[in-house]
Amino acid sequence: SSHKSSKREWKPLEDHSCTDVPWLLLFILFCIGMGFICGFSIATGAAARLLSGYDSYGNICGQKNVKVEGIVNSGLDLTHKKYVFFLDPCNIDLVHQRIKSLALCVSACPRKELKTLADIQKFAETNGSTLCSYELQPSEYTTDPRAAKLCPKYPVPESAPIPFFHRCAPVNISCYAKFAEALITFVSDSSVLHRLISGVMTSKEIIMGLCLLSLVLSMILMVIIRYISRVLVWILTILVILGSLGGTGVLWWLYAKQRVSASAVETQIAKDNLQALLIYAISATVFTVILFLIMLIMRKRVALTIALFHVAGKVFIHLPLLVFQPFWTFFVLILFWTYWITVLLFLGTTGNPVPNEEGFIEFRMLGPLKYMWWYHIVGLIWISEFILACQQMTVAGAVVTYYFTREKRNLPFTPILASVNRLVCYHLGTVAKGSFIITLVKIPRMILMYIHTQLKGKENACARCMLKACICCLWCLEKCLTYLNQNAYTATAINSTNFCTSAKDAFVILVENALRVAAINTVGDFMLFLGKVLIVCSTGLAGIMLLNYQRDYTIWVLPLIIVCLFAFLVAHCFLSIYEMVVDVLFLCFAIDTKYNDGSPGREFYMDKVLMEFVENSRKSMKEAGRGGGAEGRELKPMVGADEE
DSSP: OHHHHHSOOOOTTTOOOOOOHHHHHHHHHHHHHHHHHHHHHHHTTHHHHHHHOBOTTSOBTTSBOOOOTTOTTOSOBOTTOOEEEESSTTOEETTTTEEOSOEEEESSOOSSOBOSHHHHHHHHHHHOOOOSOTTSOGGGTTTOTTHHHHSOOSSBOOEEEOTTTOBEEESSTHHHHHHHHHHOTTOOOHHHHHHHHHHHHHTHHHHHHHHHHHHHHHHHHHHHHHHOHHHHHHHHHHHHHHHHHHHHHHHHHHHHHHHHHHHHSOOHHHHHHHHHHHHHHHHHHHHHHHHHHHHHHHGGGTTHHHHHHHHHHHHHHHOGGGGGHHHHHHHHHHHHHHHHHHHHHHHHHOSEEEEOTTSOEEEEOOGGGGGHHHHHHHHHHHHHHHHHHHHHHHHHHHHHHHHTOSSGGGSOSOHHHHHHHHIIIIIHHHHHHHHHHHHHHHHHHHHHHHHHHHTTTTSOHHHHHHHHHHHHHHHHHHHHHHHHHHHHHHHHHHHOOOHHHHHHHHHHHHHHTHHHIIIIIHHHHHHHHHHHHHHHHHHHHHHHHHHGGGTTTOOOHHHHHHHHHHHHHHHHHHHHHHHHHHHHHHHHHHHHHHHOOSSTTSOOOSOHHHHHHHHHHHHHHHHTTOOSHHHHHHHSOOOOGGGO
């Protein structure tokens, strides 16, 4: 009796109930707190100060202002002066993250360069826009000795208003190049940074075209996975071998060719490109050797993934909307991040006016309110993880519906929308709890990373080693919890149980099938990684061939890095959905083989292809010398729970 009560039967899709309701209420209260922060910042005038801008005396541009006690030039009527102008816009204080310059409200931004005080005076008389401090009249610009301090640093660069934010920003990017130069401390020669930036600007059309190419290649690979999954593994293996060899060979060929031409033409750009080609060629050679060694070790297990890929391909045939899941998730994340950044900017301009050491006004929050941005940062992590977890639950619910529907013709018209409906009606609390657990691990890791960055070069070797070890352990814990969470969402989609019960049940299933997890999931993930490598190599090779035509007048180190990073990001977004489907199918398959034995009333839900996969896996492992004993028995479908 006690044994029966401890063994809970799995009843896929038979009944649905709300799970983890208290956590849903907690998440809703937390979101209300996020809304309060936004409302508070708007109510205290932060939105007006952010959008309209304000000068160094606390006046909001484009409106009448209230006098601030003890501050001269405050409380002015600036209805006709709608733009913020910085006297020295390139003087950036990186420590305090602000422009270290006097800010004024002006009626128009200077649309051409002003080289002298006479030009500034003429601009004020012609356009009615005074670029010097309020206490100076335009007629005094060239005669008053205070003009050297109260007027802008000349030559005044050509500037234009930033859309929606009413700030005059320099049109020439050299100002921003200096800002980037200050951030990138390892660049000792500023000319190198300027050449890198010019390389990106010159190659921007090629960069956009290559980014579009990576998107198209990812879509093509998803189509190939759908229709030719049986041969996909071998195709990927051959293409990656050829691609890595071809890419390495092309790099060495270009290096040898350019080394000959560089000896004739002694230019700095040619030398930089030659050095970059050598680094790329050596890196590609090392990567190719490591890749070959891994594939040599795993060559006998590659066949184990073919059947599983075929079943996953069937899922995409029946559920084509799965392909578009990365788009919806990315779109929602972009909307939330835009809102979060906007509120963060609001928080940067909210608070009470406080004079700084220079006598100018800054807005600061006092008392407990100054810790609101901590709450806002936690909201960024939790809600972002919540959105990603909703995607995992949606995909899991759709795949579970496919797997546990015996007659595929009886599938819902849109299993994805049916899964979204179940998520919203029953399982938002489970998603909130799972994402909160990931947040609890992420926050300490981010704090330790921040401490490590701040103490870089100051701490001793022992403290540095301990910090890195803690960061690494928290990263590993986060990855393990993420994997367990995903399987817990699958268990919730199957049996409609709360998060803790689902996580426990999924963990038991995974432990009982540990060898399957190692032998199938690892190989499958590796093959998907090869798909990502194929897309990155193809995009990178196309970039090398296109950018090679510009090698004489532009540096293409940074453009190529940008293109490869974007290609990997796109490939990861698409193939992570496929990886998710494989993991969900595996858990469904393990549950199916544990609680069903094929007898009347306990028929398997799986199709013949998946059963062939089990047999092929068992035979392959026996041939490898590991088929006897516990492992051979594990790969054989188990009898039902009552007969165990």
